[in-house]
Amino acid sequence: MKLSYQIATRFLKSALTQTLIIILGIGIGVSVQIFIGSLIQGLQKSLVNTTIGNAAHVSVTDDDDGFIKDYEAVIRSAVDADDRIVAASPVLNASVLIEKDGESQSLLIRGFDLQRAEDIYEFSEYLVEGAMPNADGKVLLGVIARDNFELSVGDTISLITPDKRTVECSVSGFFDYKVAAPNESWCITTLPTVQAIFELEDVVSAIEFQVDQDLVFEADAVAKNVAGAIASDSDTLIVGEWKEANGQLLSGLQGQSISSIMIQVFVMISVVLGIASVLAISVMQKSRQIGILKAMGIQNGSSSLIFLFQGLILGIFGAIAGVLLGLGLSFAFTTFALKPDGTPVVPLYIDPAFIALSAAIAVVACIIASLIPARKSSVLNPIDIIRNQ
Amino acid sequence: MGNILELKNINKIYGTTVKTQVLYDINLGFKEGSFNSIIGQSGSGKSTLMNIMGTLDTPTSGDVVVDGVITSGMKASQLASYRNQSIGFVFQFHYLLPEFTALENVLMPYRIGHKTVPKETTDRAKELMKLVGLEKVMNNNATQMSGGQQQRTAIARALLNQPKMILADEPTGNLDSLSTETIYELLRDINDRFGTTFIIITHDRRIAEKADRIIEITDGRINLDLLKNN
Ligand SMILES: Nc1ncnc2c1ncn2[C@@H]1O[C@H](COP(=O)(O)OP(=O)(O)O)[C@@H](O)[C@H]1O
Ligand SMILES: [Mg+2]
Numbered sequence: 001m002k003l004s005y006q007i008a009t010r011f012l013k014s015a016l017t018q019t020l021i022i023i024l025g026i027g028i029g030v031s032v033q034i035f036i037g038s039l040i041q042g043l044q045k046s047l048v049n050t051t052i053g054n055a056a057h058v059s060v061t062d063d064d065d066g067f068i069k070d071y072e073a074v075i076r077s078a079v080d081a082d083d084r085i086v087a088a089s090p091v092l093n094a095s096v097l098i099e100k101d102g103e104s105q106s107l108l109i110r111g112f113d114l115q116r117a118e119d120i121y122e123f124s125e126y127l128v129e130g131a132m133p134n135a136d137g138k139v140l141l142g143v144i145a146r147d148n149f150e151l152s153v154g155d156t157i158s159l160i161t162p163d164k165r166t167v168e169c170s171v172s173g174f175f176d177y178k179v180a181a182p183n184e185s186w187c188i189t190t191l192p193t194v195q196a197i198f199e200l201e202d203v204v205s206a207i208e209f210q211v212d213q214d215l216v217f218e219a220d221a222v223a224k225n226v227a228g229a230i231a232s233d234s235d236t237l238i239v240g241e242w243k244e245a246n247g248q249l250l251s252g253l254q255g256q257s258i259s260s261i262m263i264q265v266f267v268m269i270s271v272v273l274g275i276a277s278v279l280a281i282s283v284m285q286k287s288r289q290i291g292i293l294k295a296m297g298i299q300n301g302s303s304s305l306i307f308l309f310q311g312l313i314l315g316i317f318g319a320i321a322g323v324l325l326g327l328g329l330s331f332a333f334t335t336f337a338l339k340p341d342g343t344p345v346v347p348l349y350i351d352p353a354f355i356a357l358s359a360a361i362a363v364v365a366c367i368i369a370s371l372i373p374a375r376k377s378s379v380l381n382p383i384d385i386i387r388n389q
Numbered sequence: 390m391g392n393i394l395e396l397k398n399i400n401k402i403y404g405t406t407v408k409t410q411v412l413y414d415i416n417l418g419f420k421e422g423s424f425n426s427i428i429g430q431s432g433s434g435k436s437t438l439m440n441i442m443g444t445l446d447t448p449t450s451g452d453v454v455v456d457g458v459i460t461s462g463m464k465a466s467q468l469a470s471y472r473n474q475s476i477g478f479v480f481q482f483h484y485l486l487p488e489f490t491a492l493e494n495v496l497m498p499y500r501i502g503h504k505t506v507p508k509e510t511t512d513r514a515k516e517l518m519k520l521v522g523l524e525k526v527m528n529n530n531a532t533q534m535s536g537g538q539q540q541r542t543a544i545a546r547a548l549l550n551q552p553k554m555i556l557a558d559e560p561t562g563n564l565d566s567l568s569t570e571t572i573y574e575l576l577r578d579i580n581d582r583f584g585t586t587f588i589i590i591t592h593d594r595r596i597a598e599k600a601d602r603i604i605e606i607t608d609g610r611i612n613l614d615l616l617k618n619n
Contacts (some may be wrong), residue, residue, distance in 0.1 A: 003500045010488035292484040295445055296546075297473025298501045299466055383446045386480065387436070 004302045007293075008309035011286055022278050023317045029271035030322020030362045033264045034355055035329050035348075040260040042349035044253050048216060051249060052242050054121050054177065056208030057219045058085070058226055064236035067203040074233050075207055081229030082222050084211045087119035090204040092194045096167075096187070097160040100149045107145070107187040109159070111194030111204075120210050123175060123188065129153055130173025136193045138172040142183030146174045159187075159197070167197050219243055268361060272369040275314060279307055279373040283380075290377055291385025304374035311370025315363035323359055392418040392454075393553055393586050394442060399451035401437055401609075411437050412609045415451070421553065422584040424577065426597040429606035435590045436558055438606065442588065443476055443556045444468050473502045477547025477585075479557035485531035485539055485546075492518060492527040495546045502550065510549075517545040521575060537568035544572065548579060554586040555579075561591070573599060 012019045060078065062068050071090045079085050092111040097104045114132060118124065123132060123140065130153035133139060141151065151157065155171045169189070177183055195202065211222050223241040230237055243250060283290070290303055327350070334344040401412040411434045419425060429435050440446035441453060444460050453460045455475070460468065472478075477498075485494045495514045499506060518527040521541035526534055534542065540560060547555050557576070561569035573596055580587050589600065597603050605613035 002504065007486075007488070010486075014488045288484070289486050289488070292486065293497070293501070294469070295443070295472065295478055295484075296498050296501055297469045297471070299469050302501075383440055386440060386445055 001302075001305065003298075004305035005309050007289075007306045008313060011282065011289075011306065012310055012313060015282070015285070018278065018282075019314070022275060022314050023321055025274050026271055026314060026318025026362060026366065027321030027325050029267050030319055030358055031325035031329055032267050033358045033362075034322065034326030035333075036260055036263055037354055037358065038326075038330055038348045038350055039346055040256055041351060041354065042347040044256060045349050046347045047249070047253070049213075050179070051246065052216060053213075054126075055242065056120065056206075057211045057216055058209040058223045058239060058241045060207040060209075060226065060230065060237050060239050061205065062234070062236055063238050066205055067200070068205070068207065068234070068237065069201075069203050070233065071204045071207055074230050074237065077229045077233055078207070078209065078226045082211075082225040084215050084218060084222050085209050085226075086212050087116070087210040088207065089113060089117040089120055089209075090191065090207050091117065092191055092198075092200070092204045093206065094194055094198055095162060096197075098145070098149065098187070099158050099160055100151075103149070104160070105145070105148065106185065107141075107159070108185050109139075109187040109189065109194055109197070111189055111191040113191055117208075120208060121188075126175040126177050127173050128176045130171070133172045133189055133193075136190050136196065137169055138189065139169045139193070140173050140175055140188040141171055142186055143174050143176045144180065144184040145187075148184075161197060169193070217243070264358075268365050271318075271362070272365045275311065275366055275369040276372055279310060279370050280376065282310070283307065283373045283376045287380060288385055290380050291382040294380065294382035295386060300378040303380070304378035307370045307374040307377050308367060311366045311368075311374075312363065314370075315366025318366065319359035319362040322362060323355055326355070326358075391421060393421040393456070394419045394588075395452075395454040396438075396442065397452045397454065399438075399441060399448045399453070401434070401441065401446075402449045410609065412441075412448070415609075415611060417604065417611070417614075419554075419586060419588060421586055422580070423602060424580045424587045424600050425589065425602045425604065426600035427588065427590045427604045427606060428592060428594065428597045429612075431592065433606045434609040435606055439556055439558050439588070439590055443478060444472055470502070473498060474550060475553050477550070477552040477555040479540070479543050479547050479555065479560040481559040481562040485542055487530065487532045490528050490530055491523060491534060491538075491542045494531055494542055495527075495549055498546060498550045514545070514549055517548055518542075520579075521545045522571075537565075537572075540568075540572065541575070544575065548583075548585070551583065552585065554588065557587070557589045559590050559592070561593070561596070569593065569596065 060068070060074060068074060075088045075090065079088055090113055094109050096107050096109050098107050114123065128143060151171055153171060153173060156168050157171060159167045159169060161167065191204065209226070211219055219241040220243050223239045227239040294303060330348045330350060333346060334348050337345045339345055396415050396417045399412055399415040400410065403409045403411055415438065427435050427438070437446065441448050444453065447461065455471065463471070486497065492514055495517060496506060496511065499510050515524065515527065518524050521544055523538060523541055523545070526538060531539060531542065544560070561572050576587060576589070577599065579585055591597055601617055603613065603615045604611060
């Protein structure tokens with residue numbers, strides 16, 4: 001073992017330029033793998049985040065009259081049923097028309113328990129003007145609605161209900177979710193405000209839940225648990241989750257992941273082929289040494305270990321070089337390739353587990369690549385070397 | 390004393406389609422502690438014979454017997470261990486490992502057979518380097534030495550495991566006559582001191598005459614087997 005290892009290191013040192021070039025080759029392969037992987041993961045995270053970062057992952061609605069009465073009990077059952085749930089908020093949604101100077105547009109008026117809804121919607125984060133509603137009768141509107149109706153903080157707006165009653169509300173602020181739909185048509189207010197407008201008792205139209213952000217893809221399992229737990233509260237409740245409503249996004253993500261894996265696999269294959277061919281040449285270059293070692297009685301196993309060790313050493317140094325290069329590349333990208341607002345053009349996601357996996361795959365690949373030369377070394381017959389002089 | 394090595398009816402044929410017979414019915418026995426030389430024209434089959442004696446090559450028919458055991462029945466790993474423990478090779482082209490220093494090369498046969506090198510073994514390697522007159526250059530890389538120095542290093546290496554037998558194929562073939570003389574003195578000296586059996590191929594008759602026994606090979610047959618009684 002020790003002798004094979006030492007011979008391996010001496011062989012590598014004796015052809016230092018060749019060794020460094022292979023290490024660089026492996027390093028570039030691994031760094032491309034790390035960079036592409038981090039890029040795709042980053043893109044996917046940011047895509048998922050824009051889609052569902054400020055939305056319900058799981059929601060409960062009523063199939064009967066559309067209203068849930070004993071909603072606090074339902075929330076309690078659901079939260080107890082699955083500890084992946086990190087936020088829960090009741091909401092009463094309804095449609096109204098906003099009218100000003102003869103122009104009108106429909107709004108989705110959303111009555112929240114603002115404190116609890118903050119966990120999901122982060123209103124204060126997206127508030128660009130004014131303040132949160134601090135009393136019933138005050139609302140927040142999106143920036144598009146503000147511009148369409150030339151509104152400013154403190155203005156009173158007229159909302160018309162489907163049964164043609166007009167209600168006045170005062171605008172306490174404006175939000176900007178950077179997404180058209182809410183910016184244009186959401187009207188956020190307190191739960192009692194909406195209940196009062198529609199002359200309802202203490203009911204909600206939906207309960208919204210968010211699950212831990214690292215577990216968003218388990219929303220279907222969470223939904224199943226929730227459905228089981230709340231069945232006893234009422235049998236008209238139905239549970240939905242974000243994945244069933246976003247099939248296209250999900251298949252897009254999957255396609256992206258597959259192509260990312262394909263790229264990584266092919267990069268690795270070319271690295272393996274490169275190392276295998278260089279090591280195969282190295283067996284030829286060193287056949288004289290292997291021959292004399294065998295004449296002196298080195299076992300075939302030890303002589304193949306020499307090349308496995310070379311593969312291992314090249315793999316380890318190549319992986320280290322690759323990780324450094326990959327992180328450097330990622331760092332450079334996120335530091336220097338910036339949008340005007342200072343955020344990176346490509347949001348990379350540096351996942352230590354993924355990097356460790358890439359490095360480990362590279363080391364294993366290098367050992368696999370050295371199997372053929374190891375085999376050649378094992379079967380090399382010393383007489384062929386001794387006789388040919 | 391008994392025979393350390395015996396060859397029985399050795400035939401060697403090279404090639405499968407075009408067959409060339411190189412050795413014909415060779416029968417030879419070598420006494421332990423003897424100093425033997427094999428001479429013959431170039432192409433007469435000396436190297437082929439020596440490679441068969443060293444278990445590096447196999448005869449087409451016939452048996453090689455070492456310590457009473459027929460080598461054809463031994464596994465590759467057993468043969469490797471046997472070579473490592475019992476034979477020291479000195480080839481015409483010294484075959485040092487250029488990636489290692491002279492001293493490391495000398496230690497190589499021991500390291501092949503053992504996991505660690507005790508201090509006594511390193512000391513013996515240094516002693517052998519001194520014996521071959523190379524104590525000053527033992528930390529040089531093999532490539533930084535003259536041909537004669539490399540060949541003497543190869544001899545020290547062949548001696549390290551204190552093998553019972555040294556097989557040398559024209560060990561002075563590419564050396565000047567002065568170096569040749571020194572190396573033969575050295576081999577004789579080792580034979581006297583350690584009782585190591587020597588079988589040396591040479592085409593230098595003057596050198597051969599210094600041996601206890603001269604075997605001449607002509608066209609793959611033993612033409613002469615002369616035992617000197619001194
Ligand atoms: N691999 C081989 N294939 C065919 N013929 C060979 C081979 N090796 C050696 N020979 C032939 O065998 C004969 C003996 O060679 P060798 O043992 O090297 O002789 P020597 O060492 O006495 O010069 C020569 O004629 C040589 O050409
Ligand atoms: Mg020869």
